[in-house]
Amino acid sequence: MPDYEPPLILEPPAGTGVRASVIWLHGLGASGHDFEPLIPELGLLERGVRFVLPHAPEQPVTINGGAVMPAWYDIREPDINAVPDADGIRRSVDYLQRLVAAEIAQGLPSGAVLVAGFSQGGVIALHAGLTHPAPLGGVLALSTYLALPEALSREMPPANRAVPVFLAHGTADPVVPFALAGAARDRLTGLGCAVDFHAYPVPHTVSLDEVADIRAWLAARLAPWLD
Numbered sequence: 575m576p577d578y579e580p581p582l583i584l585e586p587p588a589g590t591g592v593r594a595s596v597i598w599l600h601g602l603g604a605s606g607h608d609f610e611p612l613i614p615e616l617g618l619l620e621r622g623v624r625f626v627l628p629h630a631p632e633q634p635v636t637i638n639g640g641a642v643m644p645a646w647y648d649i650r651e652p653d654i655n656a657v658p659d660a661d662g663i664r665r666s667v668d669y670l671q672r673l674v675a676a677e678i679a680q681g682l683p684s685g686a687v688l689v690a691g692f693s694q695g696g697v698i699a700l701h702a703g704l705t706h707p708a709p710l711g712g713v714l715a716l717s718t719y720l721a722l723p724e725a726l727s728r729e730m731p732p733a734n735r736a737v738p739v740f741l742a743h744g745t746a747d748p749v750v751p752f753a754l755a756g757a758a759r760d761r762l763t764g765l766g767c768a769v770d771f772h773a774y775p776v777p778h779t780v781s782l783d784e785v786a787d788i789r790a791w792l793a794a795r796l797a798p799w800l801d
Contacts, residue, residue, distance in 0.1 A: 578669050581628040582606040586619050593622035594686040594711070594799040595677045596792065597670065599695025601717075603643045605629050609692070612780075616789050621800045626673060630666070630694070646694045647721075655754060658721045663697065670702040674710065686799040688792070690714035693750060693778065697721045700758070704737060704767070705729045712738040712795040714788065717747060717778055719754035723761050735766040740791045742784050744776040 586592060596618075600608040606627035613625050630644040637649040647662030670689060677687045688711045691699030696718025703713035704726060718741075720726060739762055743755035752773070759771045770791060774781045780788075 578631050579629045581626050581673065582610065584610070584613055584619060584625040584627070586622050586624060590620065590622050592624045592680070592682070594688070594796050595624040595626060595682060596688045596690055596714075597626040597628065597673050597677070597699075598714075599628055599646065599670065599689075599691035599698055600630065600644075601691075601693030601695055602630075602635065602645050602649070605644055612785065615785060616792060618792060618796065618800075621796075623796060623800070624677075626677070628670070628673060633662075646698050649694075654750065655719060655721065660722060660725075663701065663721055666698045667702040667705070670698050671706055674702070674706060678708075683799075684708035685711045686796070688712045688714065688795060690716070691718065692716045692780070693718055700739075701726055704734050704739075704762075705731070706734070707731065709733050709737050711799075712740065712791075714740045714792070715758075716742050716780060716784070716788075717744060717750055717755075718758070719750055720758045720761055723758075727761070727765060730765065736768065738791075738795055739767050739769045740772070740788070741769055742772040742774065742780075742787065744778060744781070745773050746776060747778045749778040 606629045630646045633645050634640045635645050646666040648659040650657045689699040689703040696715035700715050745752050762769050
């Protein structure tokens, strides 16, 4: 079983209490440092939001010739959704839910904890966030898809249909086809989830317009805990 290193944690400035937290998972081949430069641009650290940036474990990735790299789960086929690594996905979902539990154990209500992820990290954030036993404050999922949609439909508690979901995707994404984003939106909407869907004319990346939309969405979701 792969090992998970301790996450990178960005705390609010000294003297500012922690009122909420965002746990943000990176994509394949990256690390918790990947989105570190973005965090100050969101303007939330100084308002009492802790950011937890986990590192995926090192493991072989079949589609990359078995090369060992940071990965939340294996990708076995060029069609990323053809043969999902259900065991690997569930290991990382369990890990993320343990990180959520650690935030709650420090005194935060579940509604003050949000999960986020890019690409592979978004797969884990969606499944973990929407199947968590208590409703979280929101799920931010970027350039990603639902790897286990049938399981999610079975396992999502009814109360989690009210959890806000931000889905964003590049229309020119060659890694995670844009059609998978639409399928995720349609599946979640069909389950009764409140989905805020955004499309941008970019490849497999995060655009400046997307960052502005993320900033506004996070501020709105966290407002009850920060104001």
